[in-house]
Amino acid sequence: MSAGTPTMPVDGVDFAGDFGLSLLVVMRAYRTVVASAVADVPQGARGYQTLAVVVRGDQQNQLALATYLGIDRTVMTYLIDDLVTAGLVERRLTPADRRQRKIVATARGFSTLQDLQRLVREAEDRLLEALDESERQAFRTLLSGIACDIRDRDLATAPCDIAEPGS
Numbered sequence: 001m002s003a004g005t006p007t008m009p010v011d012g013v014d015f016a017g018d019f020g021l022s023l024l025v026v027m028r029a030y031r032t033v034v035a036s037a038v039a040d041v042p043q044g045a046r047g048y049q050t051l052a053v054v055v056r057g058d059q060q061n062q063l064a065l066a067t068y069l070g071i072d073r074t075v076m077t078y079l080i081d082d083l084v085t086a087g088l089v090e091r092r093l094t095p096a097d098r099r100q101r102k103i104v105a106t107a108r109g110f111s112t113l114q115d116l117q118r119l120v121r122e123a124e125d126r127l128l129e130a131l132d133e134s135e136r137q138a139f140r141t142l143l144s145g146i147a148c149d150i151r152d153r154d155l156a157t158a159p160c161d162i163a164e165p166g167s
Contacts, residue, residue, distance in 0.1 A: 026127075029127055030127055031045070033123040033124070033127050034048075034124075036123065037116070037120050037123040038119070038120065041086075041112075041116065042082035042083055042085070043079050046069075046071070046079060047079060047082065047083060048113075048116055048120070049069060050069060050071075050076075050079055050080075050083065051083065051088055051109055051112070051116070052113060052117075053065060053068060053069060054089050054104065054105050055105045055109065057104070057105075059102075059103070060094070060100075060102060061103075062076060062080060062091075062100075062101060062103055063076075065080075065103055083109075087106055087109075088105065088106060088108060088109035088112055089103050089104060089105050089106060090106055091103060092104055124136075
């Protein structure tokens, strides 16, 4: 904790135990370190996350992909256009309904995702450098558990389908 952060209660307010404030600080730092790791992907972190879900292949079409990631469908169209232009994904006719297109990763998309996952993990490790390796793994596992519990209560989110604990 920095010297300027109160560790003792001030007038009855405990800043050290403020979960929301701590989460905000970590999230802002996460966005910063990951942004540099995925800077070469169209639309940065959003493009990376979209590519990761596309590689999994679970979403039946572009609208399902947008809904799953919580991205406006119009924004998703432009994002997919950018990923197609970069050669990372392509739109394919869906055999069951030729009016729909399934978004699939190209070979380049697969290899790019592997490289990006390594870079993101390295960025995360820098962010979590205050923890030793076993603590980092425990933190990731606990965070994943919380995300899975939220998913179980809010079916609009599906973090357990994106990242397994310990990955």
